């Protein structure tokens with residue numbers, strides 16, 4: 001295990017990462033990450049309100065000795081199913097494996113809470129997100145034409161993906 005962790009750290013340019021629950025104290029930083037990632041980003045009260053819900057599970061990835069997250073993922077649970085509401089990583093930290101680590105650990109947390117099926121919606125043109133989800137074996141189970149409103153006023157197809165959790 002230590003060898004795997006060391007190799008992963010080397011691949012990430014020796015950036016050490018830790019996964020922690022996303023807390024209310026992180027809500028301003030999480031809102032800033034969300035706004036940097038999406039045309040209609042959440043604001044701090046949005047994030048704080050969702051974190052206060054009992055059926056929300058959210059994890060943060062924190063780099064090195066930093067106090068604020070470099071990315072986070074948030075899911076809503078309902079019985080033995082859950083939906084990933086969002087996942088985002090700071091633009092300057094993308095492409096270094098943060099989302100992979102975050103999603104892997106988040107799925108472990110969801111499974112421990114009794115989630116058997118995990119769903120999400122993704123813009124059909126979001127290459128990096130699709131690569132991330134395919135890496136974890138998500139499969140397409142539906143689509144919603146014109147679901148996403150883009151900054152230029154056009155609308156994009158959403159794919160609905162699903163994966164069973166062990």
Ligand SMILES: CC(C)(COP(=O)(O)OP(=O)(O)OC[C@H]1O[C@@H](n2cnc3c(N)ncnc32)[C@H](O)[C@@H]1OP(=O)(O)O)[C@@H](O)C(=O)NCCC(=O)NCCS
Nearest residue numbers: 037087088089094095096097098099100122128129131132
């Ligand atoms: C999607 C996102 C969370 C990925 O985070 P990340 O930390 O950069 O991802 P990772 O470094 O862990 O890489 C995961 C996969 O995405 C690929 N990837 C990362 N950045 C990429 C890019 N710019 N272009 C193409 N692929 C990319 C990686 O190569 C990897 O795929 P692989 O396993 O085939 O090598 C990040 O790009 C992001 O925050 N995007 C904006 C928000 C968003 O679109 N969220 C998803 C909403 S459904």
